[in-house]
Amino acid sequence: MSAASSQEALRREVRDWLSQNVDAGWRAAMTDSEQEAFFALQKEWFSELVKAGYATPHWPEGWPGGGRSLAEQKIIYEEVARADAPRLILYFVALYHAACTLFECGSAEQQSRYLPAILEGEIWCQGFSEPNAGSDLASLKTRAVRQGDHYVITGQKTWSTMAQYADRCLLLARTDKGERPQAGLTYLLLDMRARGVTVRPISQITGDDEFAEIFFDEVEVPVEDRIGEEGAGWAVAQTTLASERGLTLVELSQRMRYALPLIVDAMRRSDRLDDAAIRRDFGRLITHVDAACALADRYLLKRISGDEAPGDASIVKLYYARTLREFTALGKRIAGLDGQYHRGFMRGATQETGNWTVDFMNSYNWSIAGGSDEIQRNIIAERMLGMPREPRDWTLKGQGA
Numbered sequence: 001m002s003a004a005s006s007q008e009a010l011r012r013e014v015r016d017w018l019s020q021n022v023d024a025g026w027r028a029a030m031t032d033s034e035q036e037a038f039f040a041l042q043k044e045w046f047s048e049l050v051k052a053g054y055a056t057p058h059w060p061e062g063w064p065g066g067g068r069s070l071a072e073q074k075i076i077y078e079e080v081a082r083a084d085a086p087r088l089i090l091y092f093v094a095l096y097h098a099a100c101t102l103f104e105c106g107s108a109e110q111q112s113r114y115l116p117a118i119l120e121g122e123i124w125c126q127g128f129s130e131p132n133a134g135s136d137l138a139s140l141k142t143r144a145v146r147q148g149d150h151y152v153i154t155g156q157k158t159w160s161t162m163a164q165y166a167d168r169c170l171l172l173a174r175t176d177k178g179e180r181p182q183a184g185l186t187y188l189l190l191d192m193r194a195r196g197v198t199v200r201p202i203s204q205i206t207g208d209d210e211f212a213e214i215f216f217d218e219v220e221v222p223v224e225d226r227i228g229e230e231g232a233g234w235a236v237a238q239t240t241l242a243s244e245r246g247l248t249l250v251e252l253s254q255r256m257r258y259a260l261p262l263i264v265d266a267m268r269r270s271d272r273l274d275d276a277a278i279r280r281d282f283g284r285l286i287t288h289v290d291a292a293c294a295l296a297d298r299y300l301l302k303r304i305s306g307d308e309a310p311g312d313a314s315i316v317k318l319y320y321a322r323t324l325r326e327f328t329a330l331g332k333r334i335a336g337l338d339g340q341y342h343r344g345f346m347r348g349a350t351q352e353t354g355n356w357t358v359d360f361m362n363s364y365n366w367s368i369a370g371g372s373d374e375i376q377r378n379i380i381a382e383r384m385l386g387m388p389r390e391p392r393d394w395t396l397k398g399q400g401a
């Protein structure tokens, strides 16, 4: 079978499976849902996807569902977006950030200890950012002091997605001052149930508490849970950050495309289907959504052919974040007073739900998470366009580096 026809067969297979397995009522069940309902839906959907082999197409061959080419992964993510299946918000860090880091930098023993647990449904969080270390991540201050066969951790992390539910944390901590701030960092896998860990969820303006602060009070981490050498955590962290870029934006751009009818729905409800100004702005949005999908596709093609250049991923992220804000702002504007009404939030939802006030507020996530818009612009300017670097060495350009 040619590559094209086997990909077409995969698309049909995934589409059929999704049509039989996605419960169309999941969104309604999640609005204002209690934690238990959210957990139940996430767990059930996660285990269904793992069983079908669609949760881990990016894992290497030999693992369930693994060994898929980038083109095949893209098909799976596109179909998941088309089917409007729930996003795996509880498992995202485990499946991508943790697994990719373990595959690239973990020892064979660490891989065999942690990867099966991830497939069983262990939840992980990422503990990188601190109150004074976000874009400039290398200035982080959480300390790890070696004492015999373990490290003792003291400090604080913040904005850690789903940390209040996590079993384990990808932790970046300082073991040494180092000549450059990046030099003294060490990468550890921390048990969130260990003595001395306190998690405080952060209440958001939407009503959700999607992320949390984590406090470490002399928490012990065995040396065997260190990834890479002591002081070499910066390079490991780059692997984790790179995994965030993966195909996420291919899926999210497609989700935005399939959500465009929400705008038509808002126009119909507010009797503005014939409003020329709204039609013009909707037309413009459609072209921007198409461009976001095309940029994500082009990025993927570059990765497939090994032509990825510095700054390519930043362009995709920057454009997606801008278009998502435009999408939700237009929905909110069309819905008028009705769009101002806060209908509660939907745990683990996609970015576009038609609950416009919450969608609009959530759309700003993408301009900050994984490296802010300004940081993406710096990367494009300096690494792609060859413009002069900032006068001061900001060291990281951080979470987007």
Ligand SMILES: Cc1cc2nc3c(=O)[nH]c(=O)nc-3n(C[C@H](O)[C@H](O)[C@H](O)COP(=O)(O)OP(=O)(O)OC[C@H]3O[C@@H](n4cnc5c(N)ncnc54)[C@H](O)[C@@H]3O)c2cc1C
Residues within 6 Å of the ligand: 125, 126, 127, 128, 129, 130, 131, 132, 133, 134, 135, 136, 158, 159, 160, 161, 211, 364, 365, 366, 368, 369, 370, 371, 372, 373, 374, 375, 378, 390, 394, 397, 398, 399
């Ligand atoms: C939805 C979401 C999920 C997140 N999940 C996690 C997580 O799971 N784990 C984790 O560790 N972190 C997480 N974060 C944190 C995220 O990585 C940081 O918020 C981000 O890196 C920005 O850091 P900061 O908030 O400290 O802002 P700062 O770095 O203080 O930036 C403040 C402002 O200054 C600008 N700025 C900073 N430096 C420069 C510069 N050199 N040039 C120009 N402008 C600059 C920024 O663009 C921004 O507008 C998450 C954030 C969000 C929004």
